[in-house]
Amino acid sequence: MKYIPQSAQDQRALLDAVGLKSTDELFHFIPQHLRLSRKFDYPKAQSEAELRATFRSLVQSSPSPMVSFAGGGIYQHDIPSVVPFLQGRSEFATAYTPYQPEISQGTLQAIFEFQSLVCQLTECELSNASLYDGATSLAEAVLMGLRVKKKTQGKILISGALHPFYLRVIQSYCSAFADRLEIIPLKGDQLDHDALARALNQSADLVVTQSPNVFGVIENDEAIGRLVGGSSAMWITSTMEPMSWGVLRGPGAFGAHIVTAEGQSLGTSPILGGASYGIFASRMEYLRQLPGRLVGETVDEKGRRAYTLTFATREQFIRREKATSNICTNQNLNMLAGLIHMATLGKEGLRLVAQRNLSHTEYVKNQIRQSGSISVSQSPTFNEFCLDLKKPARALVDKAADEGWVCGIDLGRLNSAWERKLLIHCSEIHTKTQLDRLAQFIKENA
Amino acid sequence: MKLIDQLTAPLVSPEEPTLFEKSRAGRIGYSLPTASVPEVDPSALIPKTMYRPFVEGFPEISENEIVRHFVRLSQKNYSIDTGFYPLGSCTMKYNPKINEEIARIPELNQAHPLWPEKFLQPALKIQFELQNLLTAITGLDCFTLQPNAGAHGEYTGIRIMRAYHDKKGNKKTKVIVPDSAHGTNPATCTMIGYDIVPVKTGPRGIVELEDIKPLITDEIAGIMMTNPSTLGLFEENLHKISELIHGVDGLVYMDGANFNAIVGIVKPADLGVDIMHINLHKTFSTPHGGGGPGSGPVGVRAHLKPYLPTPVLEQTSTGYRLNEDFPDSIGKISGWYGNFAIHVRALSYMLSIGTTPEGNDTYLRQMATAAVLNANYIRHRLRGHYHIAYDVACGHEVVISDELQQKYGVKTLNIAKRLMDYGYHPMTVYFPLVVSGAMMIEPTESETKETLDQFCNVMIEIAKECAETPEIVLSAPTRVNRMKVDELRAQKQPRLRWTSVS
Numbered sequence: 001m002k003y004i005p006q007s008a009q010d011q012r013a014l015l016d017a018v019g020l021k022s023t024d025e026l027f028h029f030i031p032q033h034l035r036l037s038r039k040f041d042y043p044k045a046q047s048e049a050e051l052r053a054t055f056r057s058l059v060q061s062s063p064s065p066m067v068s069f070a071g072g073g074i075y076q077h078d079i080p081s082v083v084p085f086l087q088g089r090s091e092f093a094t095a096y097t098p099y100q101p102e103i104s105q106g107t108l109q110a111i112f113e114f115q116s117l118v119c120q121l122t123e124c125e126l127s128n129a130s131l132y133d134g135a136t137s138l139a140e141a142v143l144m145g146l147r148v149k150k151k152t153q154g155k156i157l158i159s160g161a162l163h164p165f166y167l168r169v170i171q172s173y174c175s176a177f178a179d180r181l182e183i184i185p186l187k188g189d190q191l192d193h194d195a196l197a198r199a200l201n202q203s204a205d206l207v208v209t210q211s212p213n214v215f216g217v218i219e220n221d222e223a224i225g226r227l228v229g230g231s232s233a234m235w236i237t238s239t240m241e242p243m244s245w246g247v248l249r250g251p252g253a254f255g256a257h258i259v260t261a262e263g264q265s266l267g268t269s270p271i272l273g274g275a276s277y278g279i280f281a282s283r284m285e286y287l288r289q290l291p292g293r294l295v296g297e298t299v300d301e302k303g304r305r306a307y308t309l310t311f312a313t314r315e316q317f318i319r320r321e322k323a324t325s326n327i328c329t330n331q332n333l334n335m336l337a338g339l340i341h342m343a344t345l346g347k348e349g350l351r352l353v354a355q356r357n358l359s360h361t362e363y364v365k366n367q368i369r370q371s372g373s374i375s376v377s378q379s380p381t382f383n384e385f386c387l388d389l390k391k392p393a394r395a396l397v398d399k400a401a402d403e404g405w406v407c408g409i410d411l412g413r414l415n416s417a418w419e420r421k422l423l424i425h426c427s428e429i430h431t432k433t434q435l436d437r438l439a440q441f442i443k444e445n446a
Numbered sequence: 447m448k449l450i451d452q453l454t455a456p457l458v459s460p461e462e463p464t465l466f467e468k469s470r471a472g473r474i475g476y477s478l479p480t481a482s483v484p485e486v487d488p489s490a491l492i493p494k495t496m497y498r499p500f501v502e503g504f505p506e507i508s509e510n511e512i513v514r515h516f517v518r519l520s521q522k523n524y525s526i527d528t529g530f531y532p533l534g535s536c537t538m539k540y541n542p543k544i545n546e547e548i549a550r551i552p553e554l555n556q557a558h559p560l561w562p563e564k565f566l567q568p569a570l571k572i573q574f575e576l577q578n579l580l581t582a583i584t585g586l587d588c589f590t591l592q593p594n595a596g597a598h599g600e601y602t603g604i605r606i607m608r609a610y611h612d613k614k615g616n617k618k619t620k621v622i623v624p625d626s627a628h629g630t631n632p633a634t635c636t637m638i639g640y641d642i643v644p645v646k647t648g649p650r651g652i653v654e655l656e657d658i659k660p661l662i663t664d665e666i667a668g669i670m671m672t673n674p675s676t677l678g679l680f681e682e683n684l685h686k687i688s689e690l691i692h693g694v695d696g697l698v699y700m701d702g703a704n705f706n707a708i709v710g711i712v713k714p715a716d717l718g719v720d721i722m723h724i725n726l727h728k729t730f731s732t733p734h735g736g737g738g739p740g741s742g743p744v745g746v747r748a749h750l751k752p753y754l755p756t757p758v759l760e761q762t763s764t765g766y767r768l769n770e771d772f773p774d775s776i777g778k779i780s781g782w783y784g785n786f787a788i789h790v791r792a793l794s795y796m797l798s799i800g801t802t803p804e805g806n807d808t809y810l811r812q813m814a815t816a817a818v819l820n821a822n823y824i825r826h827r828l829r830g831h832y833h834i835a836y837d838v839a840c841g842h843e844v845v846i847s848d849e850l851q852q853k854y855g856v857k858t859l860n861i862a863k864r865l866m867d868y869g870y871h872p873m874t875v876y877f878p879l880v881v882s883g884a885m886m887i888e889p890t891e892s893e894t895k896e897t898l899d900q901f902c903n904v905m906i907e908i909a910k911e912c913a914e915t916p917e918i919v920l921s922a923p924t925r926v927n928r929m930k931v932d933e934l935r936a937q938k939q940p941r942l943r944w945t946s947v948s
Contacts, residue, residue, distance in 0.1 A: 001809045003731075003799070005894045006816040014819050014895060018826045023815045026822065027711055029680045029839065034475035034716050035623055038807045042582055042710075045800040045809050048544045054797065055790075059553045071506040071557045073781060076605035079475060082513055084550070091520035096871075097737035098523075101931040102923050103866050105522035107736035110516075113465050117945040120503045126942060129737070132594040142498065145644055153808035156530035165781055172605075172755075172777035222495040247488040249498045262781065272569050273559035273782025274594065287940070296936035301929035310936040316597070317635035317877070321642055326633035329595035329727065330783075331498075333735030343465050343512050347504035349476030355488055356478055362491065363483040380492055401562040411558045430710050 002322065003047075004405045068406040068432050069377050071135065071384040071425025072214070072414070073163055077353075078429050079337075080344045083267055097293075097329070100306040102300070107332065111295040114339040120344075121242060122259040123250030124281035128292035130335040131327065134262025135166045137278030138208070138238045139173035140291045140325060141258040144282075145206040145234045147178065147289050147324065154205035154233070155179070157196065160186045161213035164414040166238060170208070175212045180205075187257060189215040189379050189386060193223060200231040203238060210238040211251070214414065215383035217377070218248065225254030234258070242266055242279060244382040246354025258282045265317035266335030277331035288314060291325035339350045353428050355382035360426040366441030374446050384425040386411065389446050393422035396445050407441055422446075449907050453900070454869040462518040466944045469505035475512045477768035478659060522927050523736070524871045529896050534843045534874035534886025535628070535676055537706050537728035538818075542798065545731065548871040549653045554790060557923045559782045563767055569786060570766035573759055576793040577743075583717025583810065584722060586745030589752045592784040596703055599742025600634040600670075601754060605776040606721055606746060607668050607697045608638055609753040610635035613774055616695060618667035624653050626676045628829030631701060640667060647880055651677045651836035655686055662690050671718070674841035676878040676886070681872035688718020697721060697750075705729045706890070707818055707842035710811030716762040721746050730792040756778045761899040766806075816891035817842045820898055824887055832910040833879040843888035845881050856919050858911040860882040863930065864911070868904045 006014070011023065013412070027035065046054060066078060087093070089146035091106060097102030098111075111129045131137045140197060142156060156174070158167060160183050174181065185195050185319065191209060207228050211219035221237070228235040235414030237251040239261040251259045265278035288311065296310035316323035346351060361383050365376050374387060391398070393410040400407035422442075426435060448772035489497050492729055507515070531538035553837070557569045578587040591600035604621070610812075611618045621640045623631050625645055632642050643661055648654035652675065667849040669691050673681045688698045700714050700722040706729040714722050717916070726732050727740035734740070746754065757768035758774045825834060833849035848858040862872035862885070874886040889898055911919050923929060 001799070002811055003542060004809065004816050006819070006891065009893045011816075011819065014823045018819075018822045020822075022751060023819060025814065026839065027680075027708075029682050030708070030712050031682075031685070034685065036712060036713050036811075038811060039801070040582075040710070040808070041803065042808055042810065043578070043800045044805075045795065045802060048798075051794055051797060052741060055548050055551060055794070058571060059551055059568045061571075062564065064553045064556065064566050065561065068556070068558060068561065070560050073559050074558055074560070076556065076558070080477075080509075082509060086513065086516040086520075088546065089517070091523040091525045093546075093733040093735055094526035095523045095736045096531065096533055096536055096538060096734045100524075100862070100866070102863065102928045103524040103871065104522075104736075106519035107520070108519065109464070109519055110736075111463070112721055113944065114941075115942060116464075116466065117504070119653045119943045120501050132598065133781045135778070136594075136598075144811050149801060165778060168778040169780060172779055175777070216495065218492065220496070222493070238792055245498070245501065247492055248495050249499060269555040270558045271555050272566070273784035274780075275785040275787045277739075281679045284940075287942075294942060297941040298932045298936035298939075300853050300931050304928065306928045306931045308931045308933050308936050310933065310940070310942075314874040316629040319633070320629045321632035323629070323633040323636075326597045326601060326637055327595070328501055328597045328628075328630050329734075329738040329740035329746050330919050331735075331739045332737035333733070334739055336736070340516060341514070343505055343507060343515070344468075344475040344509070346506045347476075347478065348474050348506065350499050350504060352478055353476070355485060356486055357483070359481065359483055359486045360637055362486050371665060382501060396913070397562060405564070406558070406561055410508045413560065413666070427639060428478060433482065433661045 013185065063404060065406045066404050069408045069424050069426060069438055070406050072409040072423050073262060074270045075154050075241055076270055076429055077265055077423060077427055079341065082344060083337050083340045086340050087333060091142060092336055093333060098309060101306060101443060105307060106398045107297050110336050110339055112307050114335050115295060117342050118279055118281050121245045121250055122281040123252035123412055124259050125284045126287060127281040128290055128294055129294050129438060130263065130330050131278035131280050133276050133278045134238065134260065134330060135169040137260035137280045139169045141236045142174055142206060142208065142259050144169055144289050144291060145236055147287060148234060149205045152205050154203040155182045156180050156206045157182050157184050157199050157204050158208045159184055159191045159210055160216060161191055162208065162229065162238065163214045171329060189217045189377050191219055191224065193227060196225055196363065200233060200364060204231065204233040207233050208235060208236045209270040210240055212244055212382045215386040217379040218382060221254045229255045243354055243357060244446050246350040247358065249443065252281065257263045263338050265339040267336050275331055275334050277334040279326065287311065289324060290314065291410045292327055292330060298363060337417060360430055361385060364426055364435050364439050368442050370444040383427055384423055387424065387446065389420045389422055392419045396422055399445060400441065407438060449903065454580050454867065454925055457523050457927055458520060461517060461925055463513065465505040465507060468511055468515065471506055473506040473508045475507050475509040477843050504612035525771040529869060529891060530901055532873045532887045532889055533871060534888040535703060536874065537888060537890055539731055541731055541733045542795060545794040548786055548794045549790045549856065554691040567765050570759060572793055574613060574766055575791055576763060576789050579796045580724060580743055580745060581714065583709055584745050585713035586722060587748040588751045588754065589743050589745045591743045591789055592755050592779055593742040593744055594780055595724065595738060595740040596723060596725045596742040597630040597634065598938060599744045600630055600701065601637060602744045602779050603699050603721040603723055605698060606750055606753040609774065609776050610697060611667055619761050621667050622661055622669040624671060626880050627672055628676060628701065628703060628725045631670050633674040646841040650838065650853055651679045652681050652685065653683060655683045656691055660684065662694055664694055666694055666696045668699055668778050670699045670701060672703055674707045675813045676838055677845050679836060680841055685717045692718065696700040697746050704842060708813055709809050709814045711814050720750065726788055726792040731795045732788045732791040737790055739785045741785045763896035803895055813891045820889040821892065822892060823898055824889055824902060828905055831906050843886055845884050845886045847881055847885060851912040854912045854916040856916050857884055860922060861908055864908050864919045866923040867925040870901060
């Protein structure tokens with residue numbers, strides 16, 4: 001077996017050295033009646049060629065859509081070829097967590113650079129080395145907020161325009177605080193600022209908002225920041241589309257205490273929503289409450305610049321039951337892909353690609369508006385928008401699926417009250433022909 | 447010629463500045479197609495206060511320079527593909543390349559989690575097949591693939607434990623955790639609101655029945671045990687401990703971080719285990735990626751299925767579907783359906799190590815056997831040169847300590863750093879906590895006898911250096927990219943992001 005170099009002769013030599021007659025004796029500590037027989041119900045081993053054929057036929061067993069306008073938290077973007085090429089290098093992919101800094105400077109410097117870019121994007125002072133995904137980052141942020149606010153019993157105010165899956169992850173992580181969760185109602189497709197102001201006047205510990213929100217709408221973070229800033233609550237933000245920061249200020253600029261985001265758009269293909277990574281940024285004053293790994297710059301014995309994992313006393317392998325989180329393995333390789341993608345885009349590329357996303361989205365919105373019969377919200381959006389239909393969105397999604405493509409997401413899948421909402425995502429990967437066809441389809445079927 | 451000179455030369459690699467220092471105005475590493483629809487002016491669409499024309503400080507670098515930057519960074523890393531990586535408890539086995547190729551299949555990469563299910567059938571089938579194989583080797587009835595790492599699996603598993611007790615109205619407040627456990631175990635229990643009842647490992651290095659008996663009360667929600675333990679020892683009493691726990695309607699959680707040692711040898715369900723997580727990035731060969739992504743599927747017995755996180759993947763007459771309708775579920779534990787990219791690799795691996803062509807054995811079993819034999823061989827070779835914490839037949843890893851070297855003023859950390867000079871990644875150090883100055887060595891099945899011999903020769907040489915020239919060991923490493931890194935300064939003068947002023 002090519003993955004097991006131990007030949008029969010090797011095995012004999014090793015057994016002789018340790019003084020055993022057979023390999024069965026290696027497992028003498030497992031009571032005989034509990035041991036499996038050598039032969040048990042398990043498929044036949046496949047060679048490389050067989051594996052290739054197995055997966056190829058599996059993938060070909062059902063059709064892939066010709067084009068997709070699905071977003072809703074996971075977005076298709078053009079990933080430069082250098083990203084998978086560099087990310088796949090053995091030295092990055094087959095290394096462990098950089099606990100030994102002297103021989104892990106590559107991963108460590110990459111994390112340091114990632115932390116720096118995240119601080120620039122979010123306009124925050126502090127970033128960790130990534131968490132699992134956008135939803136768990138947000139849930140960890142709520143837990144961190146509760147640690148910071150440890151003695152109070154105030155409400156956790158959550159925007160009604162938060163992606164329902166994100167809400168469910170918070171509900172799961174914070175099940176012990178379920179009675180403190182309160183949903184802030186909406187005004188149209190945005191957070192109702194008056195309702196938020198009223199809720200802040202009663203005792204509130206945390207405010208959780210998302211922008212662009214589940215309807216693709218850019219919330220007025222500047223106004224929200226002023227409202228929360230006038231209270232004693234902490235403000236936690238979530239972003240599903242970090243590419244939007246190419247044209248939008250980071251929430252840190254408006255006073256957000258913790259900024260979280262889904263990282264997938266930067267570096268990773270949709271791949272069923274995993275693996276991606278979660279962005280998590282905050283303020284230096286909360287450094288010791290931060291979950292996840294952190295890398296800092298320092299020097300080696302010769303005074304040369306070096307990087308190392310730091311403030312590990314927050315983490316489970318030191319603090320055990322007193323740790324800020326149980327997180328150990330995170331999503332380092334996806335974070336690396338995000339870093340490489342961001343470096344490739346750079347200052348100008350990020351602006352250009354964000355502008356292109358806006359242009360494609362506005363183009364489709366305008367095409368649909370021209371039909372006159374379908375109302376398109378005037379709220380500002382980035383690269384997705386929501387249509388309020390006169391019939392269930394599912395009808396359109398099913399029709400497009402029958403034609404072999406995906407026209408968007410039926411939001412009724414996320415919340416049954418939204419079954420007439422169709423969420424459409426357009427990015428730089430779509431061509432004019434595809435955008436025209438989408439607009440035509442909506443006009444004909446909505 | 448000295449052994450160290452035979453094996454290595456001092457490593458010189460170019461210094462690599464940060465992206466920010468390489469940046470020059472006007473450079474770009476990205477190209478966009480020519481616009482096919484009118485370009486909009488973002489500042490006209492976005493409320494003025496929130497508009498940002500560009501990200502302050504973002505780097506500007508051309509493609510060639512980006513490639514060199516990351517290739518050079520990669521060269522400052524040690525990896526499995528570079529050499530022997532005996533990091534105990536981490537199972538740094540070879541990561542087969544065919545699995546990478548399969549994980550890059552474009553149709554799988556483009557799969558969007560909210561597509562109509564008819565477009566997701568191949569992806570869901572991959573997940574379903576993986577669940578089936580995990581069931582086959584553990585004996586547990588159902589799996590969820592959603593946890594993104596081992597600790598995430600622990601969180602999911604203990605939440606299921608809690609949901610089970612809450613549903614039954616059981617008043618349970620405590621979970622028994624052996625002192626040899628990974629730090630994630632107690633951290634997880636605390637997150638979920640359980641108190642820890644620690645139990646010491648006995649004189650044989652394993653948890654003894656007599657030490658568990660007095661701890662069994664009606665308040666015990668369950669036990670969390672790593673098996674084989676972090677001492678590399680099989681918990682011989684687990685099946686009997688399970689009976690005690692079940693006697694008070696408690697549940698047995700097995701941390702499967704070290705499953706590599708017993709795959710194909712014993713099914714955890716046969717030991718009384720009710721809930722278990724498996725680290726696909728350890729036992730099933732997916733790359734560690736410098737710290738993730740991992741994947742920590744959780745398996746449970748049938749009576750715990752109602753509590754699994756949603757959605758639950760099911761097979762129907764028309765194909766696979768994601769069922770959200772589980773009223774007793776613990777809810778959602780992450781945004782989507784787990785680290786699918788890792789599931790693909792793990793399934794590919796699990797299919798490659800199946801039943802042998804002759805049909806009378808499995809490569810799974812041969813894998814566990816080779817891993818355990820290799821660890822025992824190292825234990826045997828290092829005997830007399832190092833103190834062996836529990837010098838009994840071990841599982842997949844062996845724990846030694848610096849007890850014999852302390853008289854020369856040399857500690858575990860020094861020995862670990864000296865290994866780097868000889869071209870190895872160090873073993874896991876100072877863990878498990880129950881062994882003072884622990885060094886935990888896990889060779890895995892991937893290594894040849896020559897590699898093991900050379901590593902042991904080096905360890906013996908270092909033991910000799912400790913006695914004869916301890917100053918050399920104390921100043922290590924000197925032949926790699928960086929000498930000892932000042933971790934204290936990183937904490938005292940925190941610099942956690944790049945700024946133009948140093």
